Amino acid sequence: MERKLDEALAVLIASTRRVRRKLSLLQIAEWLEVARRELGGLQAVAERIGLSEEMLRQFGSVRNLSPGVKKLVAQRRIDSVDVAHRLTKLAVGEQLPVARALVRGQLNSDDVRAIVSLRRSAPTLSLQRIIQRVKDSENIREYLAYFAVPPDARDKGLLRARLGAVVGDRNIRSLTIRGALGTVALSAEGRGRLAQAAKDSGLTKRALVNQIAGWGVQKPCQRDRR
Amino acid sequence: MAKDSLAEKSKVYLVPVADIRLSDENVRQHQQDKELDDLVQSIEKHGLLQPVLLKGSPTDGPPFELIVGQRRYLAHRRLGRKDIPAVFGGPLNDIQAKIRSLAENMHRVQLTYEDAADAVTFLYTKLGRNDRKVAAETGMSLKKVRQYIYIEKIASEETKKKLHSGKVTPADAQRALRAAGGDSAKADHLLQLMEKHKLTTYEKKRMVEHGSAHPQASIEDLLTEAKRVKVEPSIVVNLSGPERQALEQAAGKLRASEEEVAVQAISDWLRDKGFLS
Numbered sequence A: 001m002e003r004k005l006d007e008a009l010a011v012l013i014a015s016t017r018r019v020r021r022k023l024s025l026l027q028i029a030e031w032l033e034v035a036r037r038e039l040g041g042l043q044a045v046a047e048r049i050g051l052s053e054e055m056l057r058q059f060g061s062v063r064n065l066s067p068g069v070k071k072l073v074a075q076r077r078i079d080s081v082d083v084a085h086r087l088t089k090l091a092v093g094e095q096l097p098v099a100r101a102l103v104r105g106q107l108n109s110d111d112v113r114a115i116v117s118l119r120r121s122a123p124t125l126s127l128q129r130i131i132q133r134v135k136d137s138e139n140i141r142e143y144l145a146y147f148a149v150p151p152d153a154r155d156k157g158l159l160r161a162r163l164g165a166v167v168g169d170r171n172i173r174s175l176t177i178r179g180a181l182g183t184v185a186l187s188a189e190g191r192g193r194l195a196q197a198a199k200d201s202g203l204t205k206r207a208l209v210n211q212i213a214g215w216g217v218q219k220p221c222q223r224d225r226r
Numbered sequence B: 001m002a003k004d005s006l007a008e009k010s011k012v013y014l015v016p017v018a019d020i021r022l023s024d025e026n027v028r029q030h031q032q033d034k035e036l037d038d039l040v041q042s043i044e045k046h047g048l049l050q051p052v053l054l055k056g057s058p059t060d061g062p063p064f065e066l067i068v069g070q071r072r073y074l075a076h077r078r079l080g081r082k083d084i085p086a087v088f089g090g091p092l093n094d095i096q097a098k099i100r101s102l103a104e105n106m107h108r109v110q111l112t113y114e115d116a117a118d119a120v121t122f123l124y125t126k127l128g129r130n131d132r133k134v135a136a137e138t139g140m141s142l143k144k145v146r147q148y149i150y151i152e153k154i155a156s157e158e159t160k161k162k163l164h165s166g167k168v169t170p171a172d173a174q175r176a177l178r179a180a181g182g183d184s185a186k187a188d189h190l191l192q193l194m195e196k197h198k199l200t201t202y203e204k205k206r207m208v209e210h211g212s213a214h215p216q217a218s219i220e221d222l223l224t225e226a227k228r229v230k231v232e233p234s235i236v237v238n239l240s241g242p243e244r245q246a247l248e249q250a251a252g253k254l255r256a257s258e259e260e261v262a263v264q265a266i267s268d269w270l271r272d273k274g275f276l277s
Helices: A002-016 A025-039 A042-049 A053-064 A067-074 A081-087 A092-103 A109-121 A127-137 A156-167 A188-201 A205-215 B002-010 B036-046 B070-079 B094-106 B113-126 B131-138 B142-154 B157-164 B170-179 B184-196 B201-213 B219-227 B241-254 B258-272
Strands: A140-148 A172-178 A181-186 B013-016 B020-022 B052-054 B064-068 B083-088 B231-235
Touching (some): A002 A025, A025 A067, A053 A081, A067 A092, A081 A092, A092 A127, A140 A188, A140 A205, A156 A181, A156 A188, A156 A205, A181 A188, B036 B070, B064 B070, B094 B113, B094 B131, B113 B131, B142 B157, B157 B184, B184 B201, B184 B219, B241 B258
Parallel strands (some): A140 B231, B052 B083
Antiparallel strands (some): A172 A181, B013 B083
16 A cells, blocks of 8 residues: 555656656546545645645546546647646536647637636637637737848749748738848748648758748758757 | 654644634635535544644643634534644744645635735735745745735725625736726726626737726727737747757746746846836
8 A cells, every 4th residue: 555655656756747747647647546545635645745736636637527538638639737627627518629629729728728718707608609709819820930031032022932832822921021131921820831841841940941032952950849 | 952843843632622712813714614514524434634733832721723724623613523633833923823824725725815815915014015925935826926916905895895706816807907007996897898798818918918008098998909809920939959848847837838938038038138118
């Protein structure tokens, strides 16, 4: 029994503070339950591993997610304790649609927070309407990328055409060239297409933009982790 | 000596319930009976897992002041128990007692907004109006401490009543006050509009942004700007491995998004260097 408790505490110490965890949130929640049962309460666990009771309560709340969402957590497609905890604040039947939209990239963590908050103040609105209200109220993101323009490639029309071929013309919100400095503003979709093209070529986004700007083919380099 | 004192403080005594009186320093002053039934049942079934904390030492003699564990004490009284397991915290002054009580209760679900706000405000006054010290002593985040102090200082009685009854969240009360430039009557009106129009978090944020930049803005203007979707330029920057990891850690620790932390860091730097007023 003592060994089981020690193991649970060791797992919790190793897993609860790290951003890159080896275990899923669900596994952590199960170990937390073992420790809680053995020590008699969350406060005792918090004292033993030096983490706040509130934080542990968030980890523990993962056990209250609906079965479908638990599956996504087990697969680590949802791996943020904050997001998982916020999802538990929705009714069981509403958790999965939101979680799925999050996994598909249609929602981000800020959207989930906004959905939970709006659901609290508008309990009679349908979930679909809540999600729509949140998405419609979100600011439109533009992604700015700065790059150096070679002296012999400052034809804006040509540069726009080359960029458009990669990210789609409609996704270029603006393109300006001031001396040797170029600035392109892309929509979220444009940024996604740029990222995908960079990944396909084994380049970073910046290296790809430089290549499009006319600096020639750059050596594939170590991609950053993002 | 120190060892003896530590052993003394962790020793559990069975103290007659009748010899205990509630301390004014206990932060839990409202809704003490709320959801007490569960605790009563749990104590009846499993006994008391954690002793209550009393002020002073056993040799002081009764009555003993209860600093932490008010609900456990009330549950014992309801069960008609004669004794309760207790530890003694030594001769705590009112500030130390309040800190112990708040720190113990803050991370529990049941502490009401009113109790937490009263305790934070008390400590803030007693600790030389130093919000960082309050945060350090209680283990609460500085952001949370500042939120309590700001609301308690500026909010109208009407807003406070809504907070106490749970009709309004502290985050919304703070947003309304900031959007109103600290004008509590205007903030009351804004809170009503937030509720009436079911504003989303994004809309509330825009309301605060506009109100902060235009303190004279009318209520109508604030609502219009809240609903006006804006184009928000994001600058894509490449971070090195350690920088990225540090950002992730900060976001995790502060329970904010990485973007929020990055924006705050840039904003702090710009302000520090005099580029932003």
